[in-house]
Amino acid sequence: MKKVKLILLFVLIPLFSFAQLEDTKLVITDGLDNASLKAVMENNVSLFLKACNVAVMEGEKPDIEEGLTKDAEEVLKEMWKMSPMSCPVSTVEEVCLQTSEGYQVRNIPVTMMAAAEGEQDQELVLHFTSSGLIDNISIALEEHRYKDIIAEHESVEDLYRRQVIIDFVENYRTAYNRKDLSYIESVFSDNALILTGKVIREKPKSDYAMRALSREKIVYQKRTKKEYISNLKKVFKSNKYINVLFDEVEVIQHPKLTDIYGVTLKQEWNSDRYRDVGFIFLMIDFQDEMHPLIQVRTWQPEKLDGKVLAREEVFNLGDFDIVRSLVND
Structure with missing residues (x-):
């Protein structure tokens, strides 16, 4: 009987882990005072991450019916062709950044399934419209590099352009x-x-x-x-x-x-x-x-x-x- 219980335990552990990943959610900790908009963005990201995790588990493409613009849907489709991706954590806590076109949340951890060993752990940047829809998806620079580039600005105009350059480089990559x-x-x-x-x-x-x-x-x-x-x-x-x-x-x-x-x-x-x-x-x-x-x-x-x-x-x-x-x- 003990052997049966042990086998069941090993079977249940990965199932439990997958169940946790399926419910991945975003919590915006700072940078956005509008409570209703914050809730919309958190919900859209949570749906996006959940859809990616379910798709990886089932070997399918993400099925997302809301929360993304047509442009973002197309970006995700093309990225998925290159590599399916999942989020390895159950909760992502990040600040919201305001941009000239809307909002941005950085450092969303993902596992790129098709990447070589040692290169699978990457981070996404999610761009949002003013209404909270995910409008673009890009692969992020390392957080310390992002902070270094921003910290070196010499004027308000220079700061703005450095933010644009980071977006530019991330989209370029x-x-x-x-x-x-x-x-x-x-x-x-x-x-x-x-x-x-x-x-x-x-x-x-x-x-x-x-x-x-x-x-x-x-x-x-x-x-x-x-x-x-x-x-x-x-x-x-x-x-x-x-x-x-x-x-x-x-x-x-x-x-x-x-x-x-x-x-x-x-x-x-x-x-x-x-x-x-x-x-x-x-x-x-x-x-x-x-x-x-x-x-x-x-x-x-x-x-x-x-x-x-x-x-x-x-x-x-x-x-x-x-x-x-x-x-x-």
Whole structure:
């Protein structure tokens, strides 16, 4: 009889755990005084998380009848194609942030089921309309990185743009993960400068050269926006799953052209057929505040001759002469 009880115990524990996850809920702890709106947002997020958990348990797609806009439904659909996700906790307690378009709740923990081991634990950012509907879903930067970027603001305008840049970078990353080619195309200027570095090994001319000099160097290939998007389309088509991770994000405002920002970050690219780690530099133009554009994108390998590139070797705003008439689209 004891053996039977023991077996039943092991069977019931996972069932109990799944039942707990199914009832995942959000509690907004601060940042929103409107009690009725707060209740609507909490309910919509709770329904969203519950639907994701049930879908993972049943091997189906999320069935959500309310709480999301059509845009958010489409984003979720595309993200789900890349990887189903569940929320591993029963209660999420977070503050609500007000944005220019509505509200935002960050740091929603999720498990990306299709991600490689060690990369499954990620966090979402949920964007809301002024009425409390979930309007967008993106993968969050790490919380400490977010706080560092915001803390470095020098004016109210700079603070606003840093918030926009964080949203921009998070949506940019999520667009790669869900293979959203149209979004990526929309954030690049038609005249964007795109440089991609490649490490090549040089054959030394003598044994002394082999011992004394670096055998590796980075050569850069310049691409147009059209070429870059065309190549990316092929990459998306040939890979079932793509997981792009951003880290070490730094944001710098141009000292003279204050509507120009430089964003440097380390990117880890993981896909079915390829993996690399490198440094990305983005020059973002805020001349159109409602539609900032990438004017420059560069990629450099993380290491050369086995050593991580020093920060001064990574592209930054100082490496480009900006002529305003050329920046304009």
